[in-house]
Amino acid sequence: MGSQAKWSGPAAPSRLALEAVDNRILALNEYLTVYRAGAGSPGRARHQRIRELRHDIARLRAWSHYLRGAVRRPLWWRLLRRLGVWFGGERHARPGRRRPHRAGVRRLSAFSVVDRAYAAQLEDYQGRLLTLSLARGPLVDELLITRQRLQGSVERLQQERRLLAADAGRVAVVCWVLSRVVLVRGWLGLSEPRAGIMDP
Secondary structure, three states, X not given: XXXXXXXXXXXXXXXXXXHHHHHHHHHHXXXXXXXXXXXXXXXXXXXXXXXXHHHHHHHHHHHHHHHHHOOOOOHHHHHHHHHHHXXXXXXXXXXXXXXXXXXXXXXXXXXXXXXXXXXXHHHHHHHHHHHHHHOOOOOHHHHHHHHHHHHHHHHHHHHHHHHHHHOHHHHHHHHHHHHHHHHHHHHOOOOOOOOXXXXX
């Protein structure tokens, strides 16, 4: 109960999280373009993969929009946060009563899409750290500063992933609601909603 009241999903917008999500969106869009061009298995398998990629991109865009909204916390953001508290937690689970398997799969799927984005960014930073550890030369001080900065980014992303895992159900609520809002706006011919964009 107490943890539900404190959840803000996340409490402050993270540039690292935004970078991870935006980079993952770019990567999945590239995959989507390749599959639409005819790559991959023909027939239903390719169409299924295209559909999965589109769903994943929609979820990531929803999470990115939510993170950017956390800068100014407008009314829609506060309402969505409250929905996450009420419907994303375990408060409706009764003792001895199992949740439907399908709902659990949807929750895991929405969480895993965002988590994979963080994991990919984490691997990128760890790769850079490995490269720096092999570097030799006169710019030792500059390399040390860069190494410390990258190490801090790795630790922050690891923390972000732990927080994300603790609130998988709430992440699912955010992604479900915002992705459908964007979809409906698209049907109506409206542009994608804009949130307070973070300065570079």
